[in-house]
Amino acid sequence: MTQRTVSTPDSELRAIGAQLTDAAPAGDAVRIPLRAPALQPEMVQLLSTEGDRIAHPNYCSTLDGATIAAAYRDMVFARRFDQEGTTLQRQGQLGLWAPLLGQEAAQIGAGYALAAGDHVFPTYREHGLALVRQVDPLGIMRLFRGIDQGTWDTVEHGFGLYSIVIGAQTPHAVGYAMGVSRDGTDDAVLCCLGDGAASEGGVSEAFNFAAVFDAPVVFFLQNNQWAISAPNTRQTAVPLHQRADGFGFPGVRVDGNDLLAVQAVTSAALDHARTGGGPVLVEAFTYRMGAHTTSDDPTRYRLAEEEASWRRRDPLERVRRYLQRHTDTPAEFFDQAQADADAFAARVRRDCLALPEPRVTDFYQHVYGELPDDLAVERAQVDEYLASFADAS
């Protein structure tokens, strides 16, 4: 590792230097690595994998047993919906699906932290958050079927359209948050992004604008360890929540597989933002248990042992154990939640099969109010090409 030599009388700095280097030289000169190794940062946890509460000096969950049971049910629904999306894609009903498997606690926890007037800027994997915000699940199916790019009422649901372009939603979220504060409301904005998105230039611009203008925005970064086949270790040399330091706002890492911790930390961050404290970066440390999308094969780039180790940290299991061991949730509740989720998925499937087939040329209609001449020519060529097939109807 490249090192530089710094002379300092500061004993604190020397202590840090001693931690970071194998052997600090004697005297005032302390060798400090130019790039500090990624120290294992503290991660907020409020629920152990066995389902027991963990005390934390700064955060505590205020959710009662009934609300945690409702959140568990939403997690079961999110997982079941996600499974149906994957199945429908495999059966040719959807063009693509981006699984959320493993990220249920992060998304439902964040969803339960939101106030009614808050606004979410999602990526393409936010199906759990979408369900909490009462977005019509069929709207998401239409998108992945290629019919449109999302038609839900973003204002009514406080939930924007999915962004497939990595990080593109982050400057929009900050601009929206700046508008919210000019409106004088106490609403806040939740801006979703992934670990890979943190490498996009636009995300740095968004962080900086948010800090400079004290925008009421919480950057909710789901670090699911992978950006397609790029591992987190190739994405960043420091823990991602520490990026916030350099921009001048707080960052915190939370166990993203811990529903209670995500809800508590995100709720505190949103309150900080809505009361004029400016932005916060919440890094939800989690794992994408499935493929990146249905076009991806993760066995090509990661080990089965890694997947198995994260399966032991399953976010649903943890909440189920808590409810069973520490609340009076009746035993039948869990079977009922699964049965209701199965019935919900069956309705989604039935409605999805009844959706129209998208036409290739439809996308020419979705960008311009009036189609430019060159695109009109191109569309005519595509029409002609499609008509050349024997089974063209």
Ligand SMILES: Cc1ncc(C[n+]2csc(CCOP(=O)(O)OP(=O)(O)O)c2C)c(N)n1
């Ligand atoms: C601007 C841009 N560059 C590249 C891509 C291709 N791409 C799609 S998903 C993805 C990885 C994103 O990883 P991350 O931000 O960690 O989100 P995750 O998929 O893990 O939820 C990339 C590079 C894209 N959609 N947009």
Ligand SMILES: [Mg+2]
């Ligand atoms: Mg990722």
